[in-house]
Structure formats: C-alpha cells, structure tokens
Amino acid sequence: DPAYIDAVAESIRAHWTTHGEPERLIFSFHGIPKDYFEKGDPYFCQCQKTARLVTDRLRLPIERWALTFQSRIGSKEWLRPYTDETLKAWGAQGVRSVQVLSPGFSADCLETIEEIDEEHRGYFLGAGGEQLSYIRCLNDAPAHIAMMAGLVERHSAGWPEVTQAAADATDLSSRRERAVALGAAA
Secondary structure, X not given: OHHHHHHHHHHXXXXXXXXXXXXXXXXXXXXXXXXXXXXXOOHHHHHHHHHHHHHHHHOOOHHHEEEEXXXXXXXXXXXXXXXXXXXXXXXXXXXXXXXXXOXXXXXXXXXXXXXXXXXXXXXXXXXXXXEEEEEXXXXXXXXXXXXXXXXXXXXXXXXXXXXXXXXXXXXXXXXXXXXXXXXOOO
C-alpha cells in the first residue's frame, strides 16, 4: 500500500533527523520456515518488495541496506539472511553504525524491543560495531492510523451491513433446528 510505504519511509527520515544516517540500515522481518516459501508462500517476495519500495522513496543505494529475518525457532531452516548473523558479520567487518527497523510489525512488542533493540544490539556491539539504533514501529503515528483506516474503508466498501435485527428470522430458526438435530442443547 503506497500510504504504508510512505509512512515507513517518513518514520526512517524522522529517526535520521534525530539520530543521523547510519552506515547501514537493516529491514528485519519476522522469519518463517524456508519450506513455506518453497511451497509458494509469497511472504519472502512481499518483504523484498516492501524494502525495495521504501529504499526507493529514501533514494538509499543497495550497498547501504539489507533485508534480514528474525525470530527463528525449532530445527527447520528459516528464511535467510538472519538478522543476528548479519549484525555479527557487519560488526566484525568494521561497520560502525547500524539502524534497524521491523516493518512487518505494526507496533513495538517483545520481538522488536527485546530481540532487536536489546539482544541484537549486544551481538553487533560485541562483534565490534559501535552504534546500533532501533527505529520504532509505526505504532500510533498519525500516518499509520490514517493508512490503516484507509485499508479498512477500501476493503469493507460495498459489504452489506448485517445486524442481528436485520437477520432473517426463518433462516435463524432453521439454523437452530439443524443445530438441535445435531445434538445442540435446545
């Protein structure tokens, strides 16, 4: 959604106003098992497109950003590259400053605050990096709320209003009869 892309790009610009631009920017999306992608799940491609559209808005060259995946569990291989491994590698390679955002999350939560802003910061700094700054999710930003309202309005346009008062009494009666016939308590 163009309004979502604009809202994410604007949140990055606002962060840069306060914290400056980093050497590198990471778009860290929640991971999924790799076999989901291999079976046709479009998530990987949607993440790639989102990051590309945002970086196009920012006019950020490809060498200044990466897309990674966080929060893997279990023994299956998950989508790569992994956020933690990328941060460790960048720290070891001499990258001094990184900013990380999790655009797949609409609001900050344990996986963004504790995993990215705390745990992954430690990985980067421990590997030799100097500064990791977490860019907060859109949360209750006006552009985010307006975008969500627009999505709801677009996707609910034309849906008939259904209320209990307007429901067909005959249909309700026949549903009740079927339920009782199947063993529901009368």
